[in-house]
Amino acid sequence: MSEVLAIYRKEMKTYFNSPIAFIVISSFLVITNWLFFDYGDYPFFAINIADIRGIFDYGAIVLLFIAPAVSMRLISEEKHQDTLELLVTMPITDMQIILGKYLSTLVIFAIILGGTLIAPISISFVGDLDSGIVISSYIGFFFLGATYLAMGLAASSFTRNQIIAYIMGMIIIAVFFLMNGMANGSGLIATLFENLSIRFHYQNFFRGVLDTRDLLYFISLIFVSLLVSSTALASRKSK
Amino acid sequence: MIDVQNVTKSYGAFEAVKDVSFSVEQGEILGFLGPNGAGKTTMMKMITCYMPPTGGTITVDGMDVLTESMGVRKKIGYLPESTPLYEEMGVRDYLNFIADVRRVQGADRTRAMDRVISVTGLSKVIHKDIHELSKGYRQRVGFAQAIIHDPEILVLDEPTTGLDPNQIIEIRNLIRELGESKTVIFSTHIMQEVQATSDRVLIIDQGKIAAQGTAEELKASIAGQMHLDMVLRNADKSKFIEVVNGIEHIHLEDIKLQKNGDIETALKIDAGTDLREQLFDLAVSNQWKILESSPSSFTLEDVFRKLTN
Numbered sequence: 001m002s003e004v005l006a007i008y009r010k011e012m013k014t015y016f017n018s019p020i021a022f023i024v025i026s027s028f029l030v031i032t033n034w035l036f037f038d039y040g041d042y043p044f045f046a047i048n049i050a051d052i053r054g055i056f057d058y059g060a061i062v063l064l065f066i067a068p069a070v071s072m073r074l075i076s077e078e079k080h081q082d083t084l085e086l087l088v089t090m091p092i093t094d095m096q097i098i099l100g101k102y103l104s105t106l107v108i109f110a111i112i113l114g115g116t117l118i119a120p121i122s123i124s125f126v127g128d129l130d131s132g133i134v135i136s137s138y139i140g141f142f143f144l145g146a147t148y149l150a151m152g153l154a155a156s157s158f159t160r161n162q163i164i165a166y167i168m169g170m171i172i173i174a175v176f177f178l179m180n181g182m183a184n185g186s187g188l189i190a191t192l193f194e195n196l197s198i199r200f201h202y203q204n205f206f207r208g209v210l211d212t213r214d215l216l217y218f219i220s221l222i223f224v225s226l227l228v229s230s231t232a233l234a235s236r237k238s239k
Numbered sequence: 240m241i242d243v244q245n246v247t248k249s250y251g252a253f254e255a256v257k258d259v260s261f262s263v264e265q266g267e268i269l270g271f272l273g274p275n276g277a278g279k280t281t282m283m284k285m286i287t288c289y290m291p292p293t294g295g296t297i298t299v300d301g302m303d304v305l306t307e308s309m310g311v312r313k314k315i316g317y318l319p320e321s322t323p324l325y326e327e328m329g330v331r332d333y334l335n336f337i338a339d340v341r342r343v344q345g346a347d348r349t350r351a352m353d354r355v356i357s358v359t360g361l362s363k364v365i366h367k368d369i370h371e372l373s374k375g376y377r378q379r380v381g382f383a384q385a386i387i388h389d390p391e392i393l394v395l396d397e398p399t400t401g402l403d404p405n406q407i408i409e410i411r412n413l414i415r416e417l418g419e420s421k422t423v424i425f426s427t428h429i430m431q432e433v434q435a436t437s438d439r440v441l442i443i444d445q446g447k448i449a450a451q452g453t454a455e456e457l458k459a460s461i462a463g464q465m466h467l468d469m470v471l472r473n474a475d476k477s478k479f480i481e482v483v484n485g486i487e488h489i490h491l492e493d494i495k496l497q498k499n500g501d502i503e504t505a506l507k508i509d510a511g512t513d514l515r516e517q518l519f520d521l522a523v524s525n526q527w528k529i530l531e532s533s534p535s536s537f538t539l540e541d542v543f544r545k546l547t548n
């Protein structure tokens with residue numbers, strides 16, 4: 001565990017020693033809050049209903065662009081600087097490296113989540129928010145972000161180029177997010193695609209119910225992504 | 240300390256290391272010498288557990304690099320080729336990070352930091368960021384991270400490449416100093432370097448060991464041999480070749496006809512023979528005029544070139 005924390009601390013230092021953390025956190029909050037309060041046919045102030053679902057709807061799309069920007073450098077930068085070679089020859093397992101790096105992105109995302117609390121807190125002063133729905137929505141949003149970041153990390157572990165890592169990450173996330181729109185009807189394929197899509201499971205959280213199937217879905221995606229990342233690191237070990 | 244047995248490494252169809260065996264004793268400084276692409280780096284990457292050998296076994300202090308990788312890694316300090324560092328980190332932060340991962344903690348950490356900073360002479364730049372450092376200081380930071388856990392074994396891949404002559408001497412002194420208490424393997428393609436620092440030399444070429452021994456032993460293998468460069472006037476090239484080939488212990492290495500008709504030639508003369516008088520008499524009898532005659536003995540450089548060409 002101390003090895004995981006060593007990697008985690010190093011990544012946090014890197015995020016906050018440069019403008020990356022500040023840029024991704026502030027751009028997410030500015031864009032999402034603007035979309036929620038002021039954009040589209042039904043901006044928050046115009047429809048006059050105490051509902052913050054818009055935060056999570058818009059947030060899921062904005063995060064699709066922001067999350068891979070957080071995770072793109074994690075492994076690709078180590079490859080580019082050749083520091084990965086030193087890292088993997090120290091007494092630390094590939095999975096510990098991956099977990100330490102992943103943990104740092106979760107903390108960045110937790111700060112983003114904290115920033116979005118402005119909306120529900122301020123709205124709760126002027127209207128009635130269903131706190132059950134708010135809490136379940138936040139849990140859903142946390143798992144959504146955690147999944148995006150794990151996928152972005154997996155993309156980063158396949159290339160030494162950060163731009164490629166970013167684009168690959170975004171494409172993988174987008175494919176999983178939109179999968180339910182890729183097959184129509186009620187056949188087996190359509191059901192399969194629907195059940196594999198992030199959007200399908202994500203929406204369930206807004207009903208104020210936590211379904212273990214949805215949680216399990218996100219947890220499996222995270223698990224597989226981390227496993228893929230660790231396997232990519234271990235590819236050097238092929239004889 | 241390190242035992243390499245029949246090790247092979249292939250990248251696809253390309254065999255980078257072919258059936259290599261050698262061992263390194265405790266406290267020994269072993270120099271890997273070879274041209275670029277000879278397999279030095281690949282060999283080091285296998286010893287440091289970066290990648291496994293395709294065939295054969297490597298053990299470090301009795302531990303197999305495949306099955307007891309974590310134990311091996313704890314014993315080794317590694318400086319990879321071209322000294323990869325986290326550019327955006329501060330020097331102290333970086334060393335603290337390495338100490339963190341290597342679990343050098345508490346009072347040990349404080350002592351280790353003081354030790355590596357003084358050994359590698361980093362105190363002047365300890366508060367700087369790595370990207371601000373000169374090449375020489377970067378190399379020292381690389382050394383510092385390699386010795387922060389006071390490892391028994393140091394693996395250094397081309398530690399002096401790209402440094403200026405003063406820095407090279409400093410790094411060589413550092414290697415010798417560290418080699419007093421540690422087992423060291425370092426690679427280089429510079430002859431003088433192994434002569435200056437290592438107890439033993441391993442010459443690698445095209446994935447194979449071309450020769451091994453102390454620098455003296457290697458030189459002795461061709462000791463006594465002599466080069467003789469001559470310029471002759473009034474000599475016929477084919478006649479000269481015919482005459483030289485007729486003398487035992489003389490080998491014609493090179494012959495060139497200069498524009499003005501002079502012959503420029505390089506001869507190799509076997510150990511234990513001195514044929515200069517005989518050559519003089521031959522020149523006289525053939526009416527060749529010796530314009531130049533400069534003998535030189537073989538250096539380790541010649542051993543290297545001879546073995547790796």
